[in-house]
Amino acid sequence: MHTETYDNASSLARAGAEAFASLASRAAAARGRFTVALAGGSTPRATYALLASDEFASSVCWQKTVIFWGDERCVPPTHRQSNYATARRALLDRVPIPGGQIHRMRGELPPEQAAADYRSTLRAALGTGSRLDLVLLGMGAEGHTASLFPGTTALKERERTAVAVYVEALQAWRVTLTLPALNAARHVLFLVSGKGKARAPARLLAGEALPAALVQPLSGNLTWLIDRDAASTPG
Template sequence: MASTPIKKLSKGIQEVLIFKNEEDVSVSLAKLTAELSEKYTNDKGKFTVVLSGGTLIDSLRKLLEAPYKDSVNWAKWHVFWVDERVVPKNHPDSNYKLAYDGFLSKVPIPSGQVYAINDSLSAEGAADDYEACLKHLVNTGVLELSTTTGFPKFDLMLLGMGPDGHIASLFPGHPLLKEKHRWVTYITNSPKPPPVRITFTFPVINASANIALVVTGPGEAGAVAKALRPDHLPVEMVSLDGEFTWFLDKDAASKLPY
């Protein structure tokens, strides 16, 4: 199961891996995720993983195959969402449903360690509730706080990026980009439907120990090219002490000047 990037670049703290195709991205992403799972499980007895919606979930499919399906210590995983649409958990727009159907239902992560939003609340209520859940998990020792910023520090965030450069539900030009205090907030006018969502804020994203940003296909090539030049897309506001790796296929990298 080898998949070597056809190109490796670095931009500041960010490492950019470009693969021949989405299949190779998926193979390499599984390898990184399994390695980090082993590292954090060995070091701390748990692994805190944050998922996004979109095509990311399909790109995690290699974790459902040998050797990872049986070798990963799934019992130690704690799963969160970087953003979630405020819809019932069985709604086709739900990121929980997308992840459950495509990934979580196929691996033995204890259900009490999968932290979905409370879908009976308003957006504001659901954001408050999710933030309270994270604070409770800090008190019980599941989550740690960044010693530099005091925001919760997740072991791995698996993120996608939209064609406009958004990550999580943090969209270009939106006032939420400037949120400095909240851990989780809400948006009722998301330009990407559905409009009502909750989302982690940049201080939480930036406290991560590792971020894997997975972008495949030609739709985001313009945003990839822009983000990897000096410019101002939300995705560029990621700046962390940990590791930030872009996983691109050749299509997503097709507008890069290199």
């Protein structure tokens, strides 16, 4: 595990964009494509906006980039809370990526059907035993990541790559990649910013078994990018 701390959220977002572009180039050169699972939330959104900017867009071979998602709300793809819609507005509509290489979670389907559909999508797009090159993740104040929330059954999944999960605290269904899928990735990159997240990193460092702490790639690299607000110890 490698941790980098930045002065502010803007610097963190830039570091995230730089890491994305670097890994994309290396994966495309080594394997002919770059497979990445995107995250929801405000911190990754700033990174997506940078990737779509003139400064970064030309440094990624979008023709060789294949997009997935780490989780999704069970809402239509046009819904303002859809992770797909957020990434589309911030990034995907602004770069020349072929539509057939964008594999969204179909949140408009019944939850269990949406999860089964995404397991099939992953098998078809990645092949049996294949790994994502990069998974981008955020972390909530209570330590959740993707839609792996404390106390949910999704944390116990050991075989399936994607499942439906009802989050009692939100009174809502989600579809999420599971720990087996996340921990199979070549690279996992956490982006964590803001004072509202400060308690979670401290709890992780104290050894508390939060969901985010269970993301430990089996034969890949784990990097945490944190800004000073998130790294601070709450008073």
